Amino acid sequence: MEFPGSSATGISLLSAVRMRNLRLYYEIALRAFRRASIYRAAYIAGILTNAFFAALRCFVYLAVYRAGTIVAGFSANDAITYTWVTQALISIGAGWLPWDLMQTIRSGDVITDLSRPWSFYGYWLSRSLGERCFNLLLRGSVTYLLGFFFFAARIPRLTEALAFVVAIGLALLVSFAYGFIVNLTAFWLIDNTGVMIIANILLTFFSGFLLPLAFFPPWLRQIAQLLPFQAITSLPAEIWLGHLTGPAVWRAFALQAGWTLALTLLAMLMLQSAVRKVVIQGG
Amino acid sequence: MLALYLRLIGARIRSQMQYKLSFWLELIGFALSTGLEFVALALLFGKFPVVGGWHLAEVGVLYGLSSTSFGLAEMVSRGFDAPFELMMQRGSFDGVLTRPLNSFFQIMASEFQLRRFGRSIQGALVFLYACRHLTINWTLARMILVPLTLLSGMTVYMALIVIGATMCFWTIKTPEVINIFTFGGDALVSYPLSIYNGLIRNLFLWVVPVGFVNYPAALLLLQRTDPHGLPAGVAWAAPLVAATFFAVACLFWRVGVSKYTSTGS
Numbered sequence: 001m002e003f004p005g006s007s008a009t010g011i012s013l014l015s016a017v018r019m020r021n022l023r024l025y026y027e028i029a030l031r032a033f034r035r036a037s038i039y040r041a042a043y044i045a046g047i048l049t050n051a052f053f054a055a056l057r058c059f060v061y062l063a064v065y066r067a068g069t070i071v072a073g074f075s076a077n078d079a080i081t082y083t084w085v086t087q088a089l090i091s092i093g094a095g096w097l098p099w100d101l102m103q104t105i106r107s108g109d110v111i112t113d114l115s116r117p118w119s120f121y122g123y124w125l126s127r128s129l130g131e132r133c134f135n136l137l138l139r140g141s142v143t144y145l146l147g148f149f150f151f152a153a154r155i156p157r158l159t160e161a162l163a164f165v166v167a168i169g170l171a172l173l174v175s176f177a178y179g180f181i182v183n184l185t186a187f188w189l190i191d192n193t194g195v196m197i198i199a200n201i202l203l204t205f206f207s208g209f210l211l212p213l214a215f216f217p218p219w220l221r222q223i224a225q226l227l228p229f230q231a232i233t234s235l236p237a238e239i240w241l242g243h244l245t246g247p248a249v250w251r252a253f254a255l256q257a258g259w260t261l262a263l264t265l266l267a268m269l270m271l272q273s274a275v276r277k278v279v280i281q282g283g
Numbered sequence: 284m285l286a287l288y289l290r291l292i293g294a295r296i297r298s299q300m301q302y303k304l305s306f307w308l309e310l311i312g313f314a315l316s317t318g319l320e321f322v323a324l325a326l327l328f329g330k331f332p333v334v335g336g337w338h339l340a341e342v343g344v345l346y347g348l349s350s351t352s353f354g355l356a357e358m359v360s361r362g363f364d365a366p367f368e369l370m371m372q373r374g375s376f377d378g379v380l381t382r383p384l385n386s387f388f389q390i391m392a393s394e395f396q397l398r399r400f401g402r403s404i405q406g407a408l409v410f411l412y413a414c415r416h417l418t419i420n421w422t423l424a425r426m427i428l429v430p431l432t433l434l435s436g437m438t439v440y441m442a443l444i445v446i447g448a449t450m451c452f453w454t455i456k457t458p459e460v461i462n463i464f465t466f467g468g469d470a471l472v473s474y475p476l477s478i479y480n481g482l483i484r485n486l487f488l489w490v491v492p493v494g495f496v497n498y499p500a501a502l503l504l505l506q507r508t509d510p511h512g513l514p515a516g517v518a519w520a521a522p523l524v525a526a527t528f529f530a531v532a533c534l535f536w537r538v539g540v541s542k543y544t545s546t547g548s
Contacts, residue, residue: 197313
């Protein structure tokens with residue numbers, strides 16, 4: 001059996017994005033954006049939860065910092081700002097992996113999506129971008145504003161904010177590709193919950209979500225810097241803090257772009273072999 | 284009743300063990316994820332040796348007591364989580380009401396997640412690690428206090444999960460906000476309560492008594508005093524507080540059941 005969409009699952013990045021179909025992906029993203037905006041109770045609960053956890057960590061930082069001290073390059077206000085910005089980044093996937101693709105693989109609904117005449121990767125990417133953009137604009141920014149009002153979290157300069165926006169864009173792509181790869185393991189494992197849980201903790205730990213990488217001992221920090229996760233949380237947050245400036249910002253962008261390419265490529269390759277597997281099972 | 288419970292749970296465990304690899308991966312996954320959370324906490328102590336006057340090993344006592352009991356509560360009461368929510372959405376709770384058994388019992392017996400024990404194992408390891416690095420004067424009373432505290436903690440967390448589920452009777456979906464008190468509560472009481480402001484301290488001591496079950500007990504074990512004047516002796520009241528809180532949760536459940544209007548087609 002030949003899937004119409006399977007040609008688009010090739011390794012070529014260009015075919016994944018397929019410029020002429022840009023309008024289609026825009027519409028998919030728009031619908032995901034609207035869908036996310038409907039669940040008002042969900043995002044209010046999300047904001048409350050994120051703000052609660054951020055406040056909790058701020059109390060810990062306030063208890064350990066004495067006035068004027070700087071630890072590992074972080075002042076008390078830096079630590080607080082970092083806490084709120086990383087909680088806000090949960091909206092783009094800093095804290096939890098999505099489970100939706102995995103569920104369609106388990107239920108078998110994935111077949112329908114694979115046989116549609118569009119890029120499977122592009123479809124899920126647009127959905128994720130639409131949903132996460134909404135979450136970032138509403139959940140993320142409201143969470144951060146709470147941090148600004150109650151804990152004096154920092155408001156960056158305009159150039160830093162612009163660099164942050166670019167970094168977020170790249171972080172979205174890296175975060176999506178990683179989530180896609182982990183979800184895709186459901187094709188090979190009957191129950192990939194364990195893999196998802198382990199992949200999730202690797203993300204939150206090594207991205208600097210649980211603790212800024214600056215507070216890691218040097219050897220552990222080096223490991224974290226070899227992994228893709230810092231591109232999702234730590235790098236954008238450090239740009240927001242104003243800790244990365246000038247050439248360091250460009251290096252951060254380059255690193256994020258590199259991981260975007262590498263993970264997207266890996267995701268495509270996995271998808272290709274997964275599709276072959278589906279064909280065998282369905283044949 | 285107990286025999287029936289054990290039989291139902293036995294069947295649950297056997298079915299979970301059918302997918303051996305998945306089971307172990309999930310157990311390890313849960314232990315690892317809470318483990319790395321503790322590593323992050325320990326790394327913070329690498330940069331700041333004391334938090335609110337407490338050293339890492341002392342905080343380990345707080346963490347261990349809370350995490351172990353939370354894991355136990357999750358293990359036994361996950362029936363009130365996703366499976367119950369699904370029941371509400373499909374309207375299959377009707378079936379539960381027709382059976383000649385207490386609805387609370389049926390929901391509780393409908394799920395038993397052995398893999399959640401991973402959190403308890405990890406919490407217990409941290410507690411043991413902490414005890415090795417501390418000189419705790421192990422009197423008989425203190426030895427009794429530990430299991431009593433764990434049981435009280437488990438009861439409080441179970442009550443919270445039940446309260447979250449009961450809200451389903453009105454909202455159909457378990458409101459995410461309950462996570463603030465379960466996962467958030469567990470994270471909050473991993474640090475000494477004294478570092479928080481009055482509002483949070485009082486909320487987690489007297490309204491949602493998650494802090495009541497580990498903080499006074501840790502004070503008693505470590506022979507510390509609370510800067511805000513909470514006597515360590517109240518640790519012995521924890522079972523009473525936990526039982527009261529659980530009773531409130533059960534009452535709330537009853538009200539919820541009486542207000543149940545079925546959904547579905």
